[in-house]
């Protein structure tokens with residue numbers, strides 16, 4: 001039986017680091033090597049921050065999954081003010097596909113809903129189809145696509161709006177994303193051909 005709870009000192013940041021590194025093996029095989037998979041234990045702690053929350057999934061005493069939320073002040077067209085940044089999602093390779101991340105995400109969303117934030121956001125590599133599917137299932141809207149020259153892949157910014165009144169805004173964001181996606185893809189296709 002897997003238990004989901006807030007990280008305590010029983011789990012070290014180095015355990016989290018190892019878990020994230022091994023969880024990302026599937027992405028590396030798919031040509032996506034993201035920076036978070038190579039952060040040191042200290043950098044992970046800093047990334048979550050003093051106000052942030054790190055959740056862990058434990059099978060007995062064994063760490064099998066994690067996810068975090070950090071808080072950031074945004075001033076973009078798609079989000080303004082204090083927002084919840086969903087990051088450092090990982091499930092141990094031998095525990096994947098058993099619903100562990102779904103439990104972690106449910107707990108993270110419940111935790112954030114109790115706080116005064118209207119928006120959650122995250123970055124997902126375009127090639128990370130599994131994570132993108134999960135984002136969609138949990139009501140995240142893709143709002144921006146950007147190219148990361150450091151690891152040569154596209155990543156998508158996803159937002160989840162907790163205020164239901166923003167339906168028209170979500171539709172606007174969707175249209176803007178499609179237009180931006182087409183522009184970026186055209187630019188990349190043309191570059192490939194020339």
Ligand SMILES: CC(C)(COP(=O)(O)OP(=O)(O)OC[C@H]1O[C@@H](n2cnc3c(N)ncnc32)[C@H](O)[C@@H]1OP(=O)(O)O)[C@@H](O)C(=O)NCCC(=O)NCCS
Nearest residue numbers: 023024089090091096097098099100101102123124130131
């Ligand atoms: C993304 C990740 C955290 C998902 O963890 P998980 O515990 O395997 O996910 P779950 O078992 O809770 O599955 C959640 C959903 O994804 C689907 N899913 C999981 N793995 C899948 C796969 N390989 N292919 C297709 N769908 C998959 C499940 O069917 C489920 O959908 P459902 O609720 O409609 O049935 C895990 O695959 C992982 O650690 N990936 C590497 C790290 C990573 O990419 N992190 C995100 C960085 S942005």
